Amino acid sequence: MCGIVGYVGEKKCTDILLSGLKSLEYRGYDSAGIAIIDEDTVKIFKSVGKIQNLFDKVENEKSNIKNPVVGIGHIRWATHGKPTLFNAHPHTCNCGNLAIVHNGIIENYKELREELTLKGAIFKSETDTETVAHLIAYEYESSKDLLIAVQNATKKLKGAYSLCIMHRDNPDEIIATKCFAPLLIGVGENENMVGSDVPAIIGITNKIIYLDDMDIAVVKKDGVVVRNYNGDVVNKKVVELSIKEDSLNKMGYKHFMIKEIFEQPDIIRNALNGRLKDVHSNIVFPEIDSLQSDKKIDNIKIVACGTSLHAGIIAKYIIEDLTGVTIEVESSSEYIYRNNTTNSSSLVIGISQSGETADTITAMRLAKDKGAKILIITNRPDSSICKFADSVIPVNAGIEVSVAATKSYTAQLIVLYLFAIYLCEVQKKHTAVLREIKQELLTIPSKIEHILNNKSEIEGMAKSLSHYKDFIYIARGTNLATAQEGALKLKEISYINATAYPAGELKHGPIAMLDENMPVLAILIPNHITFDKMISNCEEAKARNAKLIALTSSNDERLEKLFDYIIRVPEVSEILSPLITYVPLQLLAYYIANYLGKDVDQPRNLAKSVTVE
Numbered sequence: 001m002c003g004i005v006g007y008v009g010e011k012k013c014t015d016i017l018l019s020g021l022k023s024l025e026y027r028g029y030d031s032a033g034i035a036i037i038d039e040d041t042v043k044i045f046k047s048v049g050k051i052q053n054l055f056d057k058v059e060n061e062k063s064n065i066k067n068p069v070v071g072i073g074h075i076r077w078a079t080h081g082k083p084t085l086f087n088a089h090p091h092t093c094n095c096g097n098l099a100i101v102h103n104g105i106i107e108n109y110k111e112l113r114e115e116l117t118l119k120g121a122i123f124k125s126e127t128d129t130e131t132v133a134h135l136i137a138y139e140y141e142s143s144k145d146l147l148i149a150v151q152n153a154t155k156k157l158k159g160a161y162s163l164c165i166m167h168r169d170n171p172d173e174i175i176a177t178k179c180f181a182p183l184l185i186g187v188g189e190n191e192n193m194v195g196s197d198v199p200a201i202i203g204i205t206n207k208i209i210y211l212d213d214m215d216i217a218v219v220k221k222d223g224v225v226v227r228n229y230n231g232d233v234v235n236k237k238v239v240e241l242s243i244k245e246d247s248l249n250k251m252g253y254k255h256f257m258i259k260e261i262f263e264q265p266d267i268i269r270n271a272l273n274g275r276l277k278d279v280h281s282n283i284v285f286p287e288i289d290s291l292q293s294d295k296k297i298d299n300i301k302i303v304a305c306g307t308s309l310h311a312g313i314i315a316k317y318i319i320e321d322l323t324g325v326t327i328e329v330e331s332s333s334e335y336i337y338r339n340n341t342t343n344s345s346s347l348v349i350g351i352s353q354s355g356e357t358a359d360t361i362t363a364m365r366l367a368k369d370k371g372a373k374i375l376i377i378t379n380r381p382d383s384s385i386c387k388f389a390d391s392v393i394p395v396n397a398g399i400e401v402s403v404a405a406t407k408s409y410t411a412q413l414i415v416l417y418l419f420a421i422y423l424c425e426v427q428k429k430h431t432a433v434l435r436e437i438k439q440e441l442l443t444i445p446s447k448i449e450h451i452l453n454n455k456s457e458i459e460g461m462a463k464s465l466s467h468y469k470d471f472i473y474i475a476r477g478t479n480l481a482t483a484q485e486g487a488l489k490l491k492e493i494s495y496i497n498a499t500a501y502p503a504g505e506l507k508h509g510p511i512a513m514l515d516e517n518m519p520v521l522a523i524l525i526p527n528h529i530t531f532d533k534m535i536s537n538c539e540e541a542k543a544r545n546a547k548l549i550a551l552t553s554s555n556d557e558r559l560e561k562l563f564d565y566i567i568r569v570p571e572v573s574e575i576l577s578p579l580i581t582y583v584p585l586q587l588l589a590y591y592i593a594n595y596l597g598k599d600v601d602q603p604r605n606l607a608k609s610v611t612v613e
């Protein structure tokens with residue numbers, strides 16, 4: 001959701017800015033733009049729609065671009081005002097000498113806009129960002145010092161922001177500042193960059209300074225000076241990242257989503273390697289050991305959104321099953337707007353791939369204010385959410401580029417399974433059962449590989465199912481959240497309506513929708529108490545002419561007769577089945593969307609990091 005890039009150096013910066021924006025486009029956007037200082041003038045180029053339109057615009061104007069070595073760029077996901085050229089960033093002030101890009105939301109922009117209009121500001125857009133451009137310009141008029149102008153202006157802002165500002169009078173610098181929205185500086189040789197996320201700068205450098213809230217950085221080609229809210233210079237740590245370029249490259253796959261689906265077996269292998277030495281040893285979890293304190297924890301809550309929430313629901317089932325400890329799971333956006341029961345004896349676990357999801361960040365802040373212990377499970381241990389954490393468990397999936405989460409879900413799930421086993425080991429419970437589970441965990445990567453090797457069957461099935469407009473997914477037990485996740489994948493990338501229900505709920509309403517136009521996909525786990533019940537539910541659906549799809553490892557003879565399609569997965573115990581059953585659902589969603597020609601990696605209206613509530 002929105003992305004920022006900035007460059008100061010010796011190279012012509014238009015290409016660097018455009019390629020920085022290109023690496024951020026996975027976050028979701030609907031317009032893009034850059035501003036450069038060239039021939040003593042601030043020049044701005046903007047476009048609506050795909051970033052290619054901006055590339056084309058800059059290419060068409062190249063005779064007017066001489067030697068810009070300072071610039072800022074932005075991709076915008078519309079919040080205030082439609083995705084139009086006027087609303088696209090960078091924004092500027094009346095005289096056009098200042099340019100600004102912004103991520104986040106300025107909550108008091110209406111009041112500021114009224115004040116500034118009275119002072120003569122002429123607004124060209126509907127955005128909150130343009131208010132900041134005029135505000136800084138107004139402050140600059142009196143101080144004639146850009147840094148002081150930014151310091152004064154940001155003191156008047158309420159809300160979340162990361163900002164990059166440049167001015168014609170200071171053609172060798174960018175000013176970068178943030179509050180509740182991420183911003184980092186990439187430190188290079190005779191060049192420095194600013195970015196809202198690592199991919200924006202990784203083509204130039206892997207040395208990073210993470211800005212803290214209210215830091216204001218003056219970034220020049222040969223140095224970066226960061227000051228805090230009081231204006232004092234602060235020494236920032238330069239962190240060297242080991243981001244693999246492979247994460248940002250499709251490596252021959254048609255889409256990032258399918259590439260990331262295929263990375264899943266190795267992600268599980270790596271997670272097991274680090275924490276599961278052998279089936280006789282206890283799970284290694286220093287991040288949880290470090291959470292132990294004199295304070296008694298008597299309730300555990302998991303809070304997350306979307307796919308991460310589904311991982312949390314599965315964790316509830318397995319932890320309660322193995323340990324008997326009650327786990328509450330709640331969507332972050334619900335948790336934060338009610339009088340929930342979190343207190344100083346709570347452990348609140350926030351799960352977030354990006355670590356930038358606004359609702360989950362707010363949830364962690366509120367939980368922390370109530371004295372709870374906070375454990376964060378994230379793919380981005382460098383993200384904003386981690387500052388509320390007493391402990392962070394990185395899931396190590398590598399950068400996930402496709403908007404639809406796949407490999408990060410796998411990585412979250414495996415960590416949560418290991419966490420459940422760890423809790424059980426602390427309780428000294430079910431030792432023999434745990435050994436069996438650990439043994440079976442080691443077989444999961446090859447079982448997923450088996451499913452991936454048979455992808456063409458699912459691809460064929462996807463073709464013949466792609467004309468349906470609605471799907472129902474049903475399951476019982478641990479796989480209910482798998483069904484929810486499968487349905488979410490299908491709707492977000494193919495725009496086909498898919499809803500998941502506990503199979504037992506069908507009769508309580510949804511069955512009314514069933515007819516030959518409503519396929520029902522059922523997850524059936526053999527040798528489980530729910531298997532026959534699932535068969536009955538499917539028979540009820542068949543009686544209403546619904547097309548039936550089974551996802552199962554069962555060879556039960558009733559299946560061939562009952563189901564129109566059967567997706568077979570390798571045998572797996574019920575408790576571990578969510579670690580493999582979601583894979584065919586990811587593939588099914590992918591192949592349907594691909595067959596329909598949808599923009600798989602960047603579905604409409606969606607953003608990779610949902611940084612607004």
Ligand code: F6R
Pocket residue numbers: 305306307308309351352353354355356357360403404405406488489492608609610
């Ligand atoms: C779905 C998807 C979203 C995210 C949700 C939470 O494929 O990606 O539902 O899971 O926006 O994001 P994180 O995990 O970054 O907090």
